[in-house]
Amino acid sequence: MSNTALSPFVDIRRKLHQIPEPGFAEVKTQRFLLDYLAALPPERLEIATWRTGVLAKVKGTAPRRILAWRADMDGLPIDEETDLPYRSQHPGYMHACGHDMHMAIALGVLTHFVHHPVRDDLLFVFQPAEEGPGGARPMRESEPFRRWRPEAIFALHIAPEYPVGTIATRPGVLFANTSELFIELVGQGGHAAFPHRANDMVVAACHLVTQLQTVVSRNVDPLEAAVITVGKIEAGTKQNIIAERARLEGTIRTLSADAMRRIKERIEALVAGIEAGFGCRATLDYGASYCQVDNDPTLTREFLDWARARGDVRVVECPPAMTGEDFGYFLEEIPGFLFWIGVGSPHGLHSSRLDPDERAIDVAIRLVTAYLGWKASA
Ligand SMILES: [Zn+2]
Ligand SMILES: [Zn+2]
Known part of the structure; x- marks a missing residue:
């Protein structure tokens, strides 16, 4: 693809790609979006900001409701x-x-509807801090979002892992409930040669890690899916000093909110057991958590049938994934769905080497424009 022949939204994606910013620090990104919106014909647009996010409503011709698209x-x-x-x-x-891509696609769809309005209002929600610390939940409660509260959100x-031209989703849970897990154990340090005068947190931490493995294997219904991973352990200072402290860091993932609740109860019981058994003090912190992305069954089924009937994309009904997505907090209150769009990258x-195939941008803009246009005129 030569530079001169770039679709405007590929060019926009490349500009955004150069200025990745962390959650709630998307200052240049927000400026870029607001400058882009300011250059559009203003008659059909209402714009609001919330922290580093942007909300843009494209006014319908005879609105009965608001439908939302989130990036x-x-x-x-x-x-x-x-x-x-x-x-x-x-x-x-890095935009890894x-x-x-999501923002460029949303701007492409928005631009279409500014020039070709449909019946209902369309709200474009540019949400900060998806990766953390979590923008969806506070944005859902924000004044501009409440003022323009949509009837459905997509x-x-x-x-x-999917090639360009393929989309994938499923009715029901698509992404997991996730929670971070931080456990701190505090005992009594001492000389390695006098274990009886110390209280070794390396031993306590090893027992706890082993016990945590039993939660999924022994406490979760085998027909349900769950993961507990301890990804990091820190303990001790030197080879001949008994460790006074140990810190475990991990993640919990489940496909139901109920399994998440039960797993946390079991972890709390095991940590209390370590405290009693090893005579140490423990603190437990769940850090950040995401609720599941629970696709509305009726809307998702309708979308899958609609996309299949169009025949211009390959439609896959995929299994759920153990990844988390902040979008789940919107779906907790508003029906809608999220789908995967193939960008074929190894x-x-x-x-750090993610290089999505940019042809997916135009595929997505066409598909989403057609879908929202259909829903907002039906
Ligand atoms: Zn991510
Ligand atoms: Zn993401």
């Missing part, structure tokens, strides 16, 4: 390792989750 805005703390001429200009940050996410999401 996330933040980049990730990753050093980009591609050789692309438009690679990140912000050292240490495709949110630059979103997409790029999928490196490098996955959150990879």
Whole structure:
């Protein structure tokens, strides 16, 4: 694809790709979006901001309701390792989750409806801080979102594992409930040669990690899916000193809110057991959590049938994934769905080499424009 023949929204994506910013610091990104919107004919647009986010309502011709489309805005703390001429200009940050693609697609759809209005109002929600600390829940409660509260809300996410021209989703849970897990154990340090005068938190931490493995295998229905991963342990200072402290960091993922609740209860019981058994003090912190992305069954089924009937994209009904997505907080209150859009890249999401196929931008703009146009005129 030569530079002169770039679709305007590919060009926009490349500009956004160069300025990745972390959650609630999307200052240049917000400026870029507001400048773009300011250059559109103003008669049909109402614009509001919330923190670093942007809400843009395209007024319908005879609105009965508001339908919303959401795009996330933040980049990730990753050093980009591609050789692309438009690679990140912000050292240490990269759009490695495709949110630059999501924003470019949303602007493409929005631009279409500014020039070709339909019956209902369409609200475009540019949401900050998807990757953390979590923008969806506070944005859902924000004044502009409440003022323009939509009747339904939709979103997409790029999928490196599917080729361009493929979309995938499912009715019901698409993404997991996720929770961080931080456990701190405090005992009594001492000389390695006098274990009886100390209280070793390396031993306590090893027991706890082993016990945590039993939660999924012994406490969760085998027909339900759940993950507990301890990804990091820190303990001790030196080989001949008994460790006074140990810190475990991990993540919990489930496909139902109920399983998440039960798993947390079991973890709390095991941690209390370690405290009693090893005579130490423990603190437990769940950090950030995301609720599941629970696609509305009726709307999702209707969308799948609609997309299949069009025949211009391959439609896959995919299994749920153990990844989390902030969009779940919108779906907790408002019916809608999220779908994957193929961008055929050998490098996955959150990879420093992610290089999505940009032809997916026009595929997505066409598909989403047709879908929202259909829903907003029906
Ligand atoms: Zn991500
Ligand atoms: Zn993402």
